[in-house]
Amino acid sequence: MTSLTLVRRICARPSIVFEALTTPHGIAQWWGPDGGPVLLAETDVRSGGRFRVRFRLLDGSEHESTGEYLDVVEPKRLVMSWQWTSGGEPDEGGEVSRIEIDLKRIDSGTEITFTHARLKTDVSRASHERGWAGALDKLVLHFSAQGIVDTQIRGCIEEYAK
Amino acid sequence: MVNYNERQLDRTFAALVDRTRRAILARLEREPSASVSELAKPFAIKLPAVMKHLDVLDDAGLITRSKAGRIVTVRLRPEPMREALDWLRRYERFWSKSLDRLAAYAENKEADARKKGR
Numbered sequence: 001m002t003s004l005t006l007v008r009r010i011c012a013r014p015s016i017v018f019e020a021l022t023t024p025h026g027i028a029q030w031w032g033p034d035g036g037p038v039l040l041a042e043t044d045v046r047s048g049g050r051f052r053v054r055f056r057l058l059d060g061s062e063h064e065s066t067g068e069y070l071d072v073v074e075p076k077r078l079v080m081s082w083q084w085t086s087g088g089e090p091d092e093g094g095e096v097s098r099i100e101i102d103l104k105r106i107d108s109g110t111e112i113t114f115t116h117a118r119l120k121t122d123v124s125r126a127s128h129e130r131g132w133a134g135a136l137d138k139l140v141l142h143f144s145a146q147g148i149v150d151t152q153i154r155g156c157i158e159e160y161a162k
Numbered sequence: 163m164v165n166y167n168e169r170q171l172d173r174t175f176a177a178l179v180d181r182t183r184r185a186i187l188a189r190l191e192r193e194p195s196a197s198v199s200e201l202a203k204p205f206a207i208k209l210p211a212v213m214k215h216l217d218v219l220d221d222a223g224l225i226t227r228s229k230a231g232r233i234v235t236v237r238l239r240p241e242p243m244r245e246a247l248d249w250l251r252r253y254e255r256f257w258s259k260s261l262d263r264l265a266a267y268a269e270n271k272e273a274d275a276r277k278k279g280r
Contacts, residue, residue, distance in 0.1 A: 004253055004254050004257070006254070006257055006258060006261055008261050008262075008265055010264070010265040010268050010269060011265075011269045011272060012265075012268035012269050012271060012272035013272060013275075016268050016271045016272050016275065017264070017268045019271075020264055020267055020268045020271065021264070026267070029263065029264075029267040030260050030261075030263035030264040030266075030267050031260055032256075032259070032260060033255055033256040033259050033260065034259065089252070109269075109272065110268075112261070112264075114257060114261060116253055116257060
């Protein structure tokens with residue numbers, strides 16, 4: 001089981017970032033690992049509501065994920081379950097993972113802390129079953145200078161008023 | 163999402179599961195090359211056992227061996243490791259790229275809102 005956390009500072013107020021995270025129009029602008037288009041985005045932003053996002057990669061393959069909003073505190077916090085329903089990572093076999101997003105108001109805008117947790121993969125399962133738990137974590141730490149936590153802080157062009 | 167070479171990943175992780183083999187790779191990461199006897203020196207195992215570990219690493223494409231006279235020189239071949247790391251970090255790439263675009267989009271919206279005096 002692995003988890004990753006990304007921290008970014010965004011030069012925009014939390015309400016704008018929250019809107020970008022939760023509206024279909026907003027999601028269509030950023031979701032996905034490359035510049036391929038979002039084909040469909042549906043959101044029902046309330047605890048118990050669901051979301052669905054379908055996107056196409058530049059290589060032409062299409063992928064879809066869905067999940068349930070578990071905690072919604074506008075414009076501060078968003079927790080949702082997450083799984084691939086089409087394409088995605090075949091080795092996850094429909095496993096449900098969890099995304100937690102926290103937005104903190106800072107002088108320059110918003111600090112976003114994004115965590116994708118409870119990711120289970122065949123390798124992590126196998127590593128636990130075979131008793132070599134931890135070997136992969138050590139491997140990542142050994143060969144990756146960055147580790148699994150990535151913090152990218154950059155300055156804003158202007159300081160936004162509070 | 164990216165099509166990884168599953169068999170290569172299997173071989174890479176199987177090779178990395180052993181502590182002695184990891185120690186050999188870590189050493190070759192620090193030193194450009196080493197002879198088999200130099201590699202064997204820190205370990206309390208016999209040379210044939212070290213040779214077997216080198217066979218596994220070679221089959222996985224993680225090292226290359228070249229022979230000059232009686233000396234076999236071993237070098238790291240990092241490509242399969244890079245692919246394994248890419249695989250381990252696939253979600254980081256996914257979300258990192260996404261958040262970069264999210265930031266750009268939100269910052270444009272913020273600039274628009276400020277122009278309108280909100």
